[in-house]
Each structure stands twice: as C-alpha cells, then as structure tokens.
Amino acid sequence: MDQNTRAGILLMVAATFVFAMQDGISRHLGGTYNIWMVVMIRYWFFAAFVIWLTRRNGGLKKALRPARPYLQAFRGVLLALEICVTVLSFVLLGLVESHAVFACYPLLVAAFSGPLLGENVGWRRWAAIGVGFIGILVILQPGVGVFAPEAIVPLIGALMFALYGLLTRLAAKTDSTQTSFFWTGIVGAVVMTAIGASFWEPMIARDWGWMALLCVTGVLGHWLLIKCYEFAEASTVQPFAYLQLVFVSILGVSLFGEEIRTNVVIGAAIVVSAGIFTLIRSRRAPPPIA
Numbered sequence: 001m002d003q004n005t006r007a008g009i010l011l012m013v014a015a016t017f018v019f020a021m022q023d024g025i026s027r028h029l030g031g032t033y034n035i036w037m038v039v040m041i042r043y044w045f046f047a048a049f050v051i052w053l054t055r056r057n058g059g060l061k062k063a064l065r066p067a068r069p070y071l072q073a074f075r076g077v078l079l080a081l082e083i084c085v086t087v088l089s090f091v092l093l094g095l096v097e098s099h100a101v102f103a104c105y106p107l108l109v110a111a112f113s114g115p116l117l118g119e120n121v122g123w124r125r126w127a128a129i130g131v132g133f134i135g136i137l138v139i140l141q142p143g144v145g146v147f148a149p150e151a152i153v154p155l156i157g158a159l160m161f162a163l164y165g166l167l168t169r170l171a172a173k174t175d176s177t178q179t180s181f182f183w184t185g186i187v188g189a190v191v192m193t194a195i196g197a198s199f200w201e202p203m204i205a206r207d208w209g210w211m212a213l214l215c216v217t218g219v220l221g222h223w224l225l226i227k228c229y230e231f232a233e234a235s236t237v238q239p240f241a242y243l244q245l246v247f248v249s250i251l252g253v254s255l256f257g258e259e260i261r262t263n264v265v266i267g268a269a270i271v272v273s274a275g276i277f278t279l280i281r282s283r284r285a286p287p288p289i290a
Contacts, residue, residue, distance in 0.1 A: 004231045004232060005231070005232045005236060007231045007232070008228050008229070008230075008231035008232025008233075008236065008237045009232065009236075009237055009240055011224050011225075011227050011228035011231065011237075012224075012225075012228045012232075012237040012238075012240045012241060013240055013243055014224050015221050015224035015225045015228060015241075016240065016241055016242075016243045016244035016247060017243075017244075017247050018217050018220050018221040018224060019217070019221045019244055020244050020247030020248045020251060021213075021217050021247075021251075022214060022217040022218055022221060023090060023095055023099075023244075023248055023251075024095065024248065024251040024252075024255060024256075025210050025213055025214040025217065026038065026087045026090060026214060027087070027090040027091060027094070027095055027256065028210060029207060029210060029211060029214065030087040030088070030090060030091045031090075031091045032207065033201055033203060033207070034196075034199040034201055035084055035087050035088055035091070036084065036192070036195050036196035036199040037196045037199045037200055037201060038087065038211070038214075039080065039083050039084050039087065039192050039196065040189075040192040040193055040195070040196030040197070040199075041196075041211055041215070042083075042211075042214055042215055042218055043080065043185070043188045043189040043192045043193075044189055044193075044215075045215035045216075045218065045219065046185045046188065046189065046215070046218055046219060046222075047185045047186055047188070047189035049185065049219045049222075050181055050182050050184070050185030050186065051182075051185070051186070053178075053181070054178060054181075054182045057178060059176070059178045059179070059182075060182075062176070062178075062179065063178060063179045063182040063183070066171075066174075066175045066179050066180075066183060067174035067175055068171060068174055068175065071167060071170065071171050072171060072175065072179070072180065072183035072187070073183065073187050074167065075164060075167045075168060075171060075180070075183065075184060075187075076183050076184050076185075076186065076187025076188045076191065077187060077188070077191050078160055078163060078164045078167070079161075079164050079184055079188060080187070080188035080191045080192050081160065081191075082157055082160035082161050082164060083188075085153060085156055085157040085160060086098070086102065086154065086157040086161075088153055089101075089102075089150070089153040089154040089157055092150040092153055093150060093151065093153065093154065094252055094256060094258040095248040095249070095251060095252035095256065095258065096248065096249050096252040096253070096258050096259075096260055096264060097139065097151075097154070097258075097264055098153075098154040098157075099154075099244065099245045099248045099249070100139050100245065100264050100267060100268040100271070101136060101139055101140070101151070101154040101155050101158065102154045102157060102158045102161075103158075103242065103245055103268060103271045103272055103275060104132055104133070104135070104136055104155070104158050104271050104275070105158040105159075105161050105162045105165070106162075106238070106275040106278055106279060107128070107129045107132040107133070107271070107274060107275055107278055108158060108159060108162035109162045109165050109166060110125050110128075110129055110278045111126075111129050112162060112163070112166055113166060113169075116166050116170075117166060117169060117170065124277075125277075125278050128274040128275075128277045128278045129274065129278065131270060131273075131274045132270065132271050132274030132275060132278075134270060135266075135267045135268070135269070135270030135271035135274065136155070136267065136271060137267075138263050138266055138267030138270060139263060139264050139267030139268065139271075140155075140267075141263055168180060181222075181226075238279050239275075239276045239279055242272050242275065242276070245268060245272065
C-alpha cells in the first residue's frame with residue numbers, strides 16, 4: 001500500500017467518525033426541536049462554507065453557470081430532503097437501526113446504475129444486491145409481530161441518497177466536482193430556508209452550542225472527504241465508509257441507551273458484506289454502455 005492510499009484511508013476513517021458525531025448531534029437536536037429548523041440552520045453554515053471554498057479556488061463564476069442547471073438544482077433539493085428524512089429516522093428508530101438499513105444505499109446505486117446510467121451490472125453484482133436485500137429483511141423483520149411503519153423511513157432515505165449519488169455521477173460528466181458541491185450547498189440552503197423559516201422555535205443556550213458543533217462537523221466531514229479523494233480513488237476508500245455504522249452504534253448504545261438486537265447485527269453484516277462485494281466487482285466492471 002503506497003503512502004497516498006494509506007493517507008486516503010485514514011482520512012476516510014476520520015470522515016466517518018466526524019459524520020457519526022454529526023448524526024449523534026442531529027438525533028439529539030431533531031428529537032428536541034423541529035427537524036426542518038435544525039437542518040435549515042445546518043445548511044446556512046454549509047452554504048457559507050461552499051461559497052468560501054469556491055471563491056478561494058477561483059471557480060465562483062464557473063460554478064454559477066453549470067452545464068445542466070436543472071439537474072444540479074434537483075440534486076440539491078433531493079439531498080436536503082434526504083437529510084430531513086434521515087434525521088427523522090434517527091429520532092424514530094435510533095442511530096443503530098437507521099444506519100443498519102441505510103447501509104444498503106451502495107446496493108441501490110448498483111441496482112439503478114444500469115437503467116439510469118447505462119452501466120453493465122453483471123449477475124454477480126445482481127446476486128450481491130439480492131443478498132443485501134435479504135439482510136434488510138432480516139433487520140426489518142416484516143411478518144414478525146406488528147411491523148412498525150417507521151422502519152421504512154431509513155429505507156426511503158437510502159433510496160433518496162442512492163438517487164442523489166447517481167445524479168451526481170451524471171452531473172460529473174459535464175460539471176466539475178466544485179460546481180456540483182457549490183450547487184448542493186446553495187440550493188439546499190434556499191430550499192430549507194423556504195420550508196424551515198416558518199418552523200422557527202427558540203433554542204436554549206446549551207443547544208445552540210450543539211447546533212454550532214453540528215455545523216462544524218458537517219463542514220469538517222465534507223472537507224475530510226474532499227481531501228480523502230485527492231489522495232486515493234473512491235473505489236479504494238469507500239469500503240471504509242462502513243465504519244460509520246460501528247461509530248454510530250457506539251454512540252447509540254453509550255449516549256442514547258439504544259439496544260443492538262441480534263437480527264440487526266446479522267442483517268447489517270449481510271448488507272455490509274454484500275455492499276463491499278459490489279464495490280469490489282464495480283472496479284472490474286466493463287466501461288458504461290454508450
């Protein structure tokens with residue numbers, strides 16, 4: 001393993017830890033205040049960060065003129081709403097079960113990359129996708145007792161995030177990463193302000209401190225990811241993103257008193273194994289169909 005790859009892996013591990021902290025703070029604030037308001041404030045800080053980063057790199061003028069503005073706008077709206085759905089799942093189900101289900105999003109990306117991007121998905125990856133969804137059934141346990149409808153919420157979040165990832169890959173064919181990042185922050189801030197402003201409620205001083213830390217972890221996590229991909233290929237470091245499930249499980253149990261049920265452990269292991277296999281196979285996949 002060369003020095004750059006090792007640095008990339010360490011940065012990915014650091015990013016997953018920071019994002020886990022962000023999720024823990026989101027669970028606390030989302031359970032205490034209106035989720036729309038919490039995500040809105042977080043996006044204000046994120047938008048300020050992307051404007052600063054884009055101007056610093058001298059790409060503001062170019063970022064304002066993407067090749068596909070409607071695609072970029074839709075991406076921004078989709079991610080903002082996905083974050084709201086995911087925070088809601090933290091409040092309803094807790095960190096552990098939410099992330100165990102959400103871990104299926106790479107499988108969804110692989111499943112949809114064929115019809116949406118024209119990529120060739122072989123039978124081995126389809127088999128892994130099928131196995132992964134068996135893992136989801138193990139976690140959700142439909143048919144065992146009374147099925148809780150809120151268990152579907154993290155799956156909806158995973159679907160939205162998978163679609164966002166596919167649209168990001170589509171946008172990357174015509175726009176730079178910097179342009180996409182800029183539109184993600186700005187459009188998300190506009191949408192969340194339009195929705196969240198009417199849900200404003202007073203926040204105690206201590207929770208303003210948590211809110212500030214939530215904003216900082218959001219920016220720091222994205223910065224670490226940017227640096228990570230400068231050192232190593234995404235396909236190499238992506239499997240280490242699953243460590244976020246480990247970190248949030250520790251937070252969920254130690255800080256929020258969540259219980260790790262046996263079916264969740266087994267199901268999550270199946271989903272993660274299928275996801276890593278899919279990532280490995282994607283490296284060997286033939287080029288996209290023209």
